Amino acid sequence: MYKLRSGPVSVNHNKRKENTKIALIGWGLPSMEAMQRVNRDFIVVSLPEFEPYAKKHEIPFIAWDFGKEPTYEEVYERSAKLHDRLREMNVDHAVPIFEETVEWAGALNTRFREEPGLFDHAILFRDKAMMKRRAHMGGLNVGVFEEAGNREDVRRFFKRINQAQLRRHQKEADPVHVKAFNKAGASGHRMIMSEEDIDKKLSDSHFPSLVESHLPGLEISCEAFVHNGKVQFLNVTEYIVFGYSMMVPPTKRVEKLRPQIREEVQKVVDAFNIEYGVIHPEFFIADDQKLYFGEVAYRLPGGHIFDLMKKTYGFDPYQAHLLCCDPNTTKEELEGLFPDETKANGHAGSFLVYPKKNFISKVNVPQELEDHDYFEKHTLFKPAVNKIDSNQEGYGNHLGTVFFYGEDDETVKQLLQDYVDHDFFQ
Amino acid sequence: MGTKAEKSKEKQFEEALEMMEAAFPYAKEMYQADALQAAARVMDEEDGMQTLYKYADRFEEAGLFLNGPWAEPSKLLPHLVQGSLRAGGMTPIVEILSDVRMLALAKGDHKREEMSAEEAKRFLHEVMALNIDTLFPEETEAARIEGNEKEKKRAERLFQFLANELSLEAASGALVREIDDLVAQRPIMVNRTVKMIEDAKQLLDSGIDSKEKKAIELYARAISHPTELSRDHGFKEYKETLRKLGNKDLKQEAEMFAKSMRDTGLVSGHHTILIRYLNRKKPEVLPTALGLNAKGKANLEEHFSIVNKLINVAIHPALKQTVYGLACMLERGVLSSAPVIPGLNRLIELDLQPDVRKVLLSSINGNEGITANDILVAGTICVLGQPLGVGQGMNPTCQTARGISLWSLHAPGYLLELIPRAARDGDVDVMFEGQMIHSKELRKGLVEDLHEELDPVSLVLVPHLDKIYGELVRLVKFRGEDVHKWVNPAFYGDWVSNGFSSAIDPMTGSVADYTGFVRLFYSTHHPDYNEGYELIYPNPVGIFITTPTGDLLGLHAVSIQRIAKDKNGEYRVYFYNPNNDGAQDWGQGIEPTVSGNKEIPGESSLPFHEFTARLYAFHYNPYEQGDAFAVDDETVRDIEQVAKESWGKTYTWVEI
Structure with a gap:
């Protein structure tokens, strides 16, 4: 399959044997359930602490300690043993469930198919700098970025960016963003507004990392279901308050741009040589409606996006994800699986609730929220332990979610903004 | 949103329940939030509890309680129900469903091996007894502002439903047993007992068993007006009326008060008026009014001048339980122990630390015309009279309460040294292996925020003793043996064996x-x-x-x-x-x-x-x-x- 030519080398994503099993790398109940619904044989590979639960419910399970932030070389090396065990159990394909298991799935698939490129392919999605470089070369609009090894690198980048923008004599500088190479969501992300911020917000533990220019505008994510290199279904999710709330499908303003978005997503699919599975790219929509590529994950999205899709489009995205991941899925199986992506039934939104205090004793959901016609449900319990570990990355672990659902896009959007400052716990 | 309104709330809940039943066992928890929310919407309807009850035998199997503390009904505790109902969020919803399930167990509409109908019934009776105030809600503005109106209504509906389905009689039986048990221990602090009696009074008109009715009436009279004369008059008029009583009637009135107090350990406000009156005008009736035994009478006679003074200082309607403390103190004969009388005398005019004054005064309602010293003396009388009535309240300070109790029993002189040290000097010191430990020099004890529903002596002493106890533990922590081996003898004194x-x-x-x-x-x-x-x-x-x-x-x-x-x-x-x-x-x-x-x-x-x-x-x-x-x-x-x-x-x- 290797040809001597310039440009990216494509990898062989085909073809699984018949009657083999799929390994889900990571613990995800909806995906297991979906597997069972589509009658696929599967095995779950996850942390040992899930083993008793798996045993109790007769879920095929291999306990595996992924280790604490192993390097990619370590992952590849250690995957040999896991591969042997899985192969013994007639597994020949791995699907990652979380960001941190993407490279494990890549390493396993490389071994299953004896195709060295597959592991590198997986790493593409884990290293934000490499990812942006590839997108850039693939013809997508990206911000300016560099890899930074220390605070001085960030300082130099910050100065050069502002110099290029002719902002040297302005009161306010243009911000830049420092991001960990390989973390999902808001964790490891620092916004640098001034030179002082570089010393205040960054420590040695943040490096090496990616530093990039600020992209203004609305942020969206896309969930593209790909089979045979073609986008079969495209969901667009609007980020209402970054890190807190999102809505599916987006407001009309964004929905109008669907054709352009689809075009950009197909570019991602081509640029990243995607054949099967779900990709989850993020874009910024600038004021001139131009789309800028933010990043892309090669896995199912977090933040309840699939649940919101289920609600508004009336199909099971978990099931669709697994069918798309499997090269052996037939045309017949795909037929009728996806609804019309332009015809959603209402708008669904999710709002993640984070602890605002270190000690909480009572849940406090405002009555007018619960009484609102668009309120659907929430998952807030009084926690068994009152003390919250305050030393967490990003916003910390969210303690529950509030779901809204209704006809009018702007009303749902408003609700998703209204409670950012409300403390849901007392 | 057409779909939501078209389907009835019940239908929605039924569908959510069916969804859970159909789910693979390991995946059920993903559907819990939907089912619970649907249940909550049913609870908001007038006959919501009846509706939910129809499905109660399916809750467990469907997985509504899966992976939570409600999964195992035999492990649930009645006194935790109230907290869950007020915890907010999804917690009260699961709690209500769990109690509806419990009712199905009690009535035999649902069966489980680990829990019989009888046990479920007993559980619910106790839950009802502990939540009488929800059963008979007060429509006050304060109660309204406090919590989420919807959640409160749901809880009220639950208890209405339980009361209709089970007998209030059985609940009143459980409540009377709770009060009996509390009263039997003769605690110094009776707030909880009084609250339960007030709750129980609401049951009087609901056709409960005559035996329980009698018991509740007896308790209710004990805290308000044990005699006819006291029922018909306020404090001031009552005092006037006493003046007009002949010797025989006065003695009879005194006997009735004494009997009520001896039967229940509870004192009515009128009793303090009677005692104060007798103290001034008819001291010879005092032993009768206190219901004293021979030893108590002898003690009163021997130390009448100090008792006379103590009654003046410490017996007031706001400190009414002191009457019982005084009676017990006289019968224990502690006044005959040499340091006790001067120790008590010292407290009457002790110069108190401002924060001690504040905490003592805030333990009673304002406008009573009582000084902080009055309160401290009253509290000391109670501790000396009821050494086993000392309680830790809501604080994790069992060791300290144990100390106060022990000293009251065996070293009242020492206790009467500690109180002024803490109240006047803001310091308590203890010698440990040649080293003096001062509480005022220590920063932290075991308790961070003292819950102040405590007797006056504990209010004054616990903050100091708790710090000292904590320091002793710290000093011996690394000796390789249980810390109490050294801490207890040092803390409590030489009465503890080595x-x-x-x-x-x-x-x-x-x-x-x-x-x-x-x-x-x-x-x-x-x-x-x-x-x-x-x-x-x-x-x-x-x-x-x-x-x-x-x-x-x-x-x-x-x-x-x-x-x-x-x-x-x-x-x-x-x-x-x-x-x-x-x-x-x-x-x-x-x-x-x-x-x-x-x-x-x-x-x-x-x-x-x-x-x-x-x-x-x-x-x-x-x-x-x-x-x-x-x-x-x-x-x-x-x-x-x-x-x-x-x-x-x-x-x-x-x-x-």
């Missing part, structure tokens, strides 16, 4: 040589094996507190007061439990009683072997020891078995 044994090896945290531990306790404490040495001073011991299913809850401090035969000739351990919650269910049939087995008010008791099976550490006098080998092998084995199957499950057992 011999010490613990079931847990502090170095490894495992249970080592348990049988040896049991034998030592028998040979030092059981009259059949310890050569007849009697326990003279209370022995501060540690126990394992367990749930009704026998699971370990934590460690707790109590004092063994005495060991004696009960009416069946069986040896029992009589102990003081500072949490004033003596009648509890510790699982495996181990249920301490507070009355009915020759307990002195304030004591709890258990058969000797049952107490041993929950014992964690004790002190003993090495010179007063019998033969450990003489203890029956079978007894030791049985105790070990009971221990292993309860709290012992949490520990590693090592045989030596």
Whole structure:
């Protein structure tokens, strides 16, 4: 399959044997359930602490300690043993469930198919700098970025960016963003507004990392279901308050741009040589409606996006994800699986609730929220332990979610903004 | 949103339930939020509870309680229901569904092996007894503002429903039993008792059993107006009326008050008016009004001048329980102990620290015309009269409460030294191995924020004693043996023996040589094996507190007061439990009683072997020891078995 030519080398994503099993790398109940619904044989590979639960419910399970932030070389090396065990159990394909298991799935698939490129392919999605470089070369609009090894690198980048923008004599500088190479969501992300911020917000533990220019505008994510290199279904999710709330499908303003978005997503699919599975790219929509590529994950999205899709489009995205991941899925199986992506039934939104205090004793959901016609449900319990570990990355672990659902896009959007400052716990 | 409105709330819930039933067992929890929210919407309808009840036998199987504390109904505790109902969020919704499920168990519409209909009924009766105020809600503005209106309405609907489906009678039985148990212990603080009596009064018109009705009426009269004369008059008029009474009527009035107080340990405000009146005009009737026995009468006579003064200072409607404390103090004869009278006199005019004054005054309502010194003297009288009535309140300070109780019993002079040190000097000091420890120099104790529903003496002393206790623990923490070995004798004083044994090896945290531990306790404490040495001073011991299913809850401090035969000739351990919650269910049939087995008010008791099976550490006098080998092998084995199957499950057992 290797040809001597310039440009990216494509990898062989085909073809699984018949009657083999799929390994889900990571613990995800909806995906297991979906597997069972589509009658696929599967095995779950996850942390040992899930083993008793798996045993109790007769879920095929291999306990595996992924280790604490192993390097990619370590992952590849250690995957040999896991591969042997899985192969013994007639597994020949791995699907990652979380960001941190993407490279494990890549390493396993490389071994299953004896195709060295597959592991590198997986790493593409884990290293934000490499990812942006590839997108850039693939013809997508990206911000300016560099890899930074220390605070001085960030300082130099910050100065050069502002110099290029002719902002040297302005009161306010243009911000830049420092991001960990390989973390999902808001964790490891620092916004640098001034030179002082570089010393205040960054420590040695943040490096090496990616530093990039600020992209203004609305942020969206896309969930593209790909089979045979073609986008079969495209969901667009609007980020209402970054890190807190999102809505599916987006407001009309964004929905109008669907054709352009689809075009950009197909570019991602081509640029990243995607054949099967779900990709989850993020874009910024600038004021001139131009789309800028933010990043892309090669896995199912977090933040309840699939649940919101289920609600508004009336199909099971978990099931669709697994069918798309499997090269052996037939045309017949795909037929009728996806609804019309332009015809959603209402708008669904999710709002993640984070602890605002270190000690909480009572849940406090405002009555007018619960009484609102668009309120659907929430998952807030009084926690068994009152003390919250305050030393967490990003916003910390969210303690529950509030779901809204209704006809009018702007009303749902408003609700998703209204409670950012409300403390849901007392 | 057409779809939501078209379908009935019940239909939506039914569908959500069916969704859960259809889900793979491991995936059920993903659907819980939907089902619970649908249930909550049903609860908001007028007959929502009836609607939910129709499905109650399906809740468990569907997985509504999966992976939560409600999964196992036999492990639920009635007194936790109220907290869950007020916790907000999804918690009260699951709690209500759990109680509806419990009702189905009680009525036989749902069955579970681990819980019989009878047990479910008992659970719900107790829950109802503890939530009478929700059953008869007050429509006050304050109550309205406090919580989420919707959640409150749901809880009220639940209890309405339970009351309709079960009898209020049985709930009132449970409530009266709770009050009986509290009253039997004669605590100094009676807020909880009074609150329960006020709650119980609401049941009087609901056609309950005449026996219970009588009991509730008796209690209600005891806290308000035990006599006809007091019922018809306010405090001021009552005093006027007393003046007009002839000797015979006055004596009769005094007898009735005394009887009510002696029966319940509760004092009515009018009783203080009577005592103050008699003190001034007819002191010869005082013994009758206090219901004193011969010893009490003799003490009153001997020390009349100080008693006269104490009544003036400390007996007021706002401090009414002091009447009972005074009566008990006279009968204990503590006034004859030399340092007590000057000690009490000193308190009357003691210069108090501003923060002490503040905390004392805030323990009563304002506008009573009472000084902080009055309150402190009243509190001291109560502690001296009711040493076993001292409680820790809502604070984790069992050790400190135990100290105050012990000193009141055996060292009232020392106690009367501690109080002015703390109240006037803001400091308490203790000598430990040649080193003086001052509480004012210490920053932190075990308790961060003292819950102030405490008797006045505890309010003054606990903050200091708690810090000292914490410091003592810190000083000996790394000695490689249980800290209490050194802390207890230093903290409580020389009344505590220096011999010490613990079931847990502090170095490894495992249970080592348990049988040896049991034998030592028998040979030092059981009259059949310890050569007849009697326990003279209370022995501060540690126990394992367990749930009704026998699971370990934590460690707790109590004092063994005495060991004696009960009416069946069986040896029992009589102990003081500072949490004033003596009648509890510790699982495996181990249920301490507070009355009915020759307990002195304030004591709890258990058969000797049952107490041993929950014992964690004790002190003993090495010179007063019998033969450990003489203890029956079978007894030791049985105790070990009971221990292993309860709290012992949490520990590693090592045989030596």
